[in-house]
Amino acid sequence: MIIDCHGHYTTAPAALGDWRDRQVQALAGDGEPPRPADLRIGDDEIRASIEANQLRQMDERGIDVTVFSPRASFMAHHVGDFATSAAWARCCNDLCARVGELFPDRFAPAAMLPQSPGVDPATCIPELVRAVEELGAVAVNLNPDPSGGHWSAPPLTDRSWYPLYEKITELDVPVMVHVSTSDNPAFHTTGAHYLNADTTAFMQLLQGDLFADFPTLRLVIPHGGGSVPYHWGRFRGLAQALGRPEPAQHLLGNVFFDTCVYHQPGIDLLLKVLPPANVLFASEMIGAVRGVDPDTGHHFDDTRRYVEQAGLAPANLAAITEGNARRVYPRLDARLRAAGR
Amino acid sequence: MIIDCHGHYTTAPAALGDWRDRQVQALAGDGEPPRPADLRIGDDEIRASIEANQLRQMDERGIDVTVFSPRASFMAHHVGDFATSAAWARCCNDLCARVGELFPDRFAPAAMLPQSPGVDPATCIPELVRAVEELGAVAVNLNPDPSGGHWSAPPLTDRSWYPLYEKITELDVPVMVHVSTSDNPAFHTTGAHYLNADTTAFMQLLQGDLFADFPTLRLVIPHGGGSVPYHWGRFRGLAQALGRPEPAQHLLGNVFFDTCVYHQPGIDLLLKVLPPANVLFASEMIGAVRGVDPDTGHHFDDTRRYVEQAGLAPANLAAITEGNARRVYPRLDARLRAAGR
Numbered sequence: 001m002i003i004d005c006h007g008h009y010t011t012a013p014a015a016l017g018d019w020r021d022r023q024v025q026a027l028a029g030d031g032e033p034p035r036p037a038d039l040r041i042g043d044d045e046i047r048a049s050i051e052a053n054q055l056r057q058m059d060e061r062g063i064d065v066t067v068f069s070p071r072a073s074f075m076a077h078h079v080g081d082f083a084t085s086a087a088w089a090r091c092c093n094d095l096c097a098r099v100g101e102l103f104p105d106r107f108a109p110a111a112m113l114p115q116s117p118g119v120d121p122a123t124c125i126p127e128l129v130r131a132v133e134e135l136g137a138v139a140v141n142l143n144p145d146p147s148g149g150h151w152s153a154p155p156l157t158d159r160s161w162y163p164l165y166e167k168i169t170e171l172d173v174p175v176m177v178h179v180s181t182s183d184n185p186a187f188h189t190t191g192a193h194y195l196n197a198d199t200t201a202f203m204q205l206l207q208g209d210l211f212a213d214f215p216t217l218r219l220v221i222p223h224g225g226g227s228v229p230y231h232w233g234r235f236r237g238l239a240q241a242l243g244r245p246e247p248a249q250h251l252l253g254n255v256f257f258d259t260c261v262y263h264q265p266g267i268d269l270l271l272k273v274l275p276p277a278n279v280l281f282a283s284e285m286i287g288a289v290r291g292v293d294p295d296t297g298h299h300f301d302d303t304r305r306y307v308e309q310a311g312l313a314p315a316n317l318a319a320i321t322e323g324n325a326r327r328v329y330p331r332l333d334a335r336l337r338a339a340g341r
Numbered sequence: 342m343i344i345d346c347h348g349h350y351t352t353a354p355a356a357l358g359d360w361r362d363r364q365v366q367a368l369a370g371d372g373e374p375p376r377p378a379d380l381r382i383g384d385d386e387i388r389a390s391i392e393a394n395q396l397r398q399m400d401e402r403g404i405d406v407t408v409f410s411p412r413a414s415f416m417a418h419h420v421g422d423f424a425t426s427a428a429w430a431r432c433c434n435d436l437c438a439r440v441g442e443l444f445p446d447r448f449a450p451a452a453m454l455p456q457s458p459g460v461d462p463a464t465c466i467p468e469l470v471r472a473v474e475e476l477g478a479v480a481v482n483l484n485p486d487p488s489g490g491h492w493s494a495p496p497l498t499d500r501s502w503y504p505l506y507e508k509i510t511e512l513d514v515p516v517m518v519h520v521s522t523s524d525n526p527a528f529h530t531t532g533a534h535y536l537n538a539d540t541t542a543f544m545q546l547l548q549g550d551l552f553a554d555f556p557t558l559r560l561v562i563p564h565g566g567g568s569v570p571y572h573w574g575r576f577r578g579l580a581q582a583l584g585r586p587e588p589a590q591h592l593l594g595n596v597f598f599d600t601c602v603y604h605q606p607g608i609d610l611l612l613k614v615l616p617p618a619n620v621l622f623a624s625e626m627i628g629a630v631r632g633v634d635p636d637t638g639h640h641f642d643d644t645r646r647y648v649e650q651a652g653l654a655p656a657n658l659a660a661i662t663e664g665n666a667r668r669v670y671p672r673l674d675a676r677l678r679a680a681g682r
Contacts, residue, residue, distance in 0.1 A: 144527070150491070151527040186485070186492040191544035191579045195568045196537035203532035223575075227536045227568035233604025234564075237630030237641035238532045263574025269610045289578030300578035 001341065002304065003325040003332070004058070005139075006176065006222055006258045006282030007066035007107075009096055011053040013045040019091060020074070027080045036090045046098055053286055055106060061304050063283070067325075067332060068096050069110035069141050072287075073189055075180035077115040078148030082123055085114035089127050097135035105339065108332050110139040110176070113164075115146040117153070122163035132171045138331040139220075140168060141178045144201050149184030149193050156201055156219075157208030165214050174218040174256075174328050177201045190288035198226025202255070206239055206247055211254045218254055218328050220280060224261035229273040248275070256328055258282035259303045259320070262289055267306035276316035280324045281307060342682065343645065344666040344673070345399070346480075347517065347563055347599045347623030348407035348448075350437055352394040354386040360432060361415070368421045377431045387439055394627055396447060402645050404624070408666075408673065409437050410451035410482050413628075414530055416521035418456040419489030423464055426455035430468050438476035446680065449673050451480040451517070454505075456487040458494070463504035473512045479672040480561075481509065482519045485542050490525030490534050497542055497560075498549030506555050515559040515597075515669050518542045531629035539567025543596070547580055547588060552595045559595055559669050561621060565602035570614040589616075597669055599623035600644045600661070603630055608647035617657035621665045622648060 019039045026033035058066060070092035077085055093111045100109040111131030113124040131137040142164070145151050154160055156177070168175060182193040198221050211217060221228070228235060232247075239247050256278050261267050270279060283303045293300050307320060326333035360380045367374035399407060411433035418426055434452045441450040452472030454465040472478040483505070486492050495501055497518070509516060523534040539562050552558060562569070569576060576588050585591055598615055601623050602608050611620060624644045634641050648661060667674035 151525050153527065155527055184492050186494065186496055186545070187541055188544045188548060188579075191547065191576065192537075192541040195540050195572060195575075196533075199536050199540075199568065200528055200533040203529045204527070206532065207529060224571065227540065227571060230565065230568060230571035230607045230610060231536060231602060233602070233607060233634065233641050234536075234630055235532065236634065237603055237632050238529075240632045241630065261572060261574070262578055263572075263614075265610055265613050266571045266574060269571060269606055272606050273604075289575055289582065291578050291581045293574065293577065300574050 001064045001322045002062055002281060003322050004063045004066040004282050005220065005280045005325050005329065006260055006284045007054060007068045008071045008284065008287060009068060009099060010071045010286050011049045012071065012095055013041050013049050015039060015041050016091065016095065020088065023084060023088065024079060027084065033087065036087050036094070039091050041095065043098070043102060046095070047102055050099055050103060055103065057285055058106065061302055063304065064106070065336070066107055067110050067139055067329065068099055068107040069139070069176070070096055070112045072141070072178050073181045075112050075143060076148065077143050077146035077180055078117055078183050082114060082116040082119045085116045086127065089114040093127070093131045093135055093137065097137070100136060108138045108335055109136055110141060111135070111137040112141050113143070115143050117147040121161050124164055125167050128164070128167055128171070132173055132331070136335070137173065138329050138335065139174050139176060142175045143179050144177055144197055145179050147183070148180060149182035149187045155204035155208065157204055157210045162213070165217055169214055169216050172330055174220055176220045176222055178222055194223055194288070195226045198223050199228060202226065202228045202235070205251055205255060206235060206244060207242060211251070218256065220256045220258060220328065222258045222260055222282070222284070224259060224266060224270050225257040229257070229270045232273045252278050256280055256324065259307055260284045262300040262303065264306045264309060267303065268310050271310045271312060276312065276319050277324060279320050280328065281321040342405045342663045343403055343622065344663050345404045345407040345623050346561065346621045346666050346670065347601055347625045348395060348409045349412045349625065349628060350409060350440060351412045351627050352390045353412065353436055354382050354390050356380060356382050357432065357436065361429065364425060364429065365420060368425065374428065377428050377435070380432050382436065384439070384443060387436070388443055391440055391444060396444065398626055399447065402643055404645065405447070406677070407448050408451050408480055408670065409440055409448040410480070410517070411437055411453045413482070413519050414522045416453050416484060417489065418484050418487035418521055419458055419524050423455060423457040423460045426457045427468065430455040434468070434472045434476055434478065438478070441477060449479045449676055450477055451482060452476070452478040453482050454484070456484050458488040462502050465505055466508050469505070469508055469512070473514055473672070477676070478514065479670050479676065480515050480517060483516045484520050485518055485538055486520050488524070489521060490523035490528045496545035496549065498545055498551045503554070506558055510555055510557050513671055515561055517561045517563055519563055535564055535629070536567045539564050540569060543567065543569045543576070546592055546596060547576060547585060548583060552592070559597065561597045561599060561669065563599045563601055563623065563625070565600060565607060565611050566598040570598070570611045573614045593619050597621055597665065600648055601625045603641040603644065605647045605650060608644065609651050612651045612653060617653065617660050618665060620661050621669065622662040
């Protein structure tokens with residue numbers, strides 16, 4: 001089985017964007033904000049938006065199941081306040097859950113959190129619990145920079161995050177560390193901010209000792225870990241200089257990397273540098289890069305090709321495409337097992 | 342000849358730090374700020390600080406010449422105002438020039454600019470001209486984020502930078518795009534901020550069309566380009582989505598990458614992905630990572646080992662260790678030729 005641990009609902013029906021537009025307009029004093037219950041999208045619309053897009057390409061690429069979370073760039077936690085994010089997260093999480101209900105064999109939902117800049121992360125716990133316990137979310141996306149590119153939040157090792165980690169570990173869901181739209185003109189959202197966030201999060205973890213306090217917490221760093229595998233020697237050397245253990249010992253029991261790296265040499269590096277147990281197959285399809293590579297004739301984000309051509313031993317390939325995801329996402333594993341898979 | 346295009350004076354005599362401390366204290370209302378002329382460091386002190394450190398390791402590693410600029414993390418453009426940075430840049434640039442005078446065969450000076458957050462980059466032109474024309478600087482370091490990790494400056498393609506580029510191209514010196522200390526607790530300076538800046542700068546250039554306006558401007562992105570070579574497929578795909586030309590056509594006539602990547606797989610990737618004409622040998626020794634890799638018994642930052650073990654054809658290796666630097670840094674080439682080298 002091929003499990004893609006990193007998909008977003010980038011193709012949601014237009015009514016979702018309209019709802020958000022009205023919410024943003026209300027923040028500017030134009031009308032009342034819509035309620036989550038005002039969002040009306042029919043099952044047929046959801047089916048169509050998935051079948052023509054993610055599902056079609058999953059079939060073409062042989063991807064069996066995708067962990068499916070709200071569109072990352074739309075989370076935009078910097079917009080409005082906690083109430084804004086709370087209503088918006090509810091809408092987006094509900095929709096991903098409905099995709100999982102309509103295509104139970106193909107999509108497992110993951111949730112966004114109603115984060116807001118400067119607001120205590122503990123405020124996200126009710127939506128986290130609702131998403132996991134009521135909607136069946138198998139993972140949660142955590143934004144290390146809810147300010148949208150201004151990086152005003154403390155590092156992920158700060159104790160202000162701890163109440164959230166306590167609930168996350170209690171629920172036994174992994175965290176994908178994923179920023180959203182850049183509100184800073186210096187940072188292109190998918191070309192700089194996403195990759196920078198991955199590197200930044202890893203270095204925060206390297207500096208700290210978060211997993212001493214949360215030994216079962218599991219963080220997935222997307223986009224192949226930003227620059228981390230490419231600069232693995234630098235991180236090892238910095239760990240040494242900072243008096244931290246080797247990153248392999250210090251972090252790799254709890255930190256995992258996805259394969260959203262869109263060319264063969266990058267995937268080869270990722271798989272050479274990191275142990276197979278720490279890499280999870282993913283494509284982020286349909287996401288930041290949707291085009292066809294003119295050099296290969298295949299989609300840039302068709303990462304299965306790269307992973308399968310990386311020369312992995314069969315057992316390692318199976319771990320990366322399925323086994324690691326079942327281990328890191330136990331609620332996904334339970335969902336699959338309940339269906340006899 | 343082996344030319345290292347990326348060295349910093351990280352081992353300057355303590356008097357430099359003392360001078361800076363007094364300058365910072367004066368900003369806090371404690372005393373008068375020192376003048377550049379108040380900095381007194383003898384030639385013997387400079388010699389000792391170099392011979393025991395950079396020069397010793399250059400000899401051990403077979404590096405002939407280093408392009409030597411002020412300590413990057415000490416630039417700290419976010420401290421004080423333009424006058425603060427102007428006095429500080431003068432001190433630091435003078436010292437690097439003196440290293441170049443004391444060891445003319447081994448060090449060629451490069452300059453920092455007196456940038457200050459929110460201040461017109463054109464204010465840096467007098468120090469730039471002084472450094473190049475009077476001190477013999479062969480390159481200049483430009484900080485894309487003088488705020489120190491808050492990223493309040495416009496992208497490098499913004500027209501506010503243009504007067505500086507006009508003078509830089511007139512002087513025919515390359516720019517190394519290099520941030521300084523992070524004043525933001527989210528970003529570790531050398532483990533996140535430096536790498537993020539490299540990625541950010543490249544993506545800014547990809548989005549824009551700077552080299553249409555400055556066809557002879559040459560930018561060196563340090564630290565192996567941050568995450569750029571590792572995510573080269575992503576950047577190609579984003580360029581396609583943004584309607585930009587292939588990065589190889591759009592940027593590689595003007596953008597170069599150094600080899601400050603501290604493990605063999607990273608260097609192998611860099612040299613596989615980027616054309617040999619776009620890679621310049623560098624180590625940033627003595628810099629962020631000073632330790633010995635327990636796995637190899639060699640310094641992490643002994644990048645010559647990695648580059649020489651990457652399986653390059655001899656002509657490409659020679660380009661990376663010498664020829665490209667002579668081409669990209671014509672004032673370095675002139676300096677070497679004047680000495681019959």
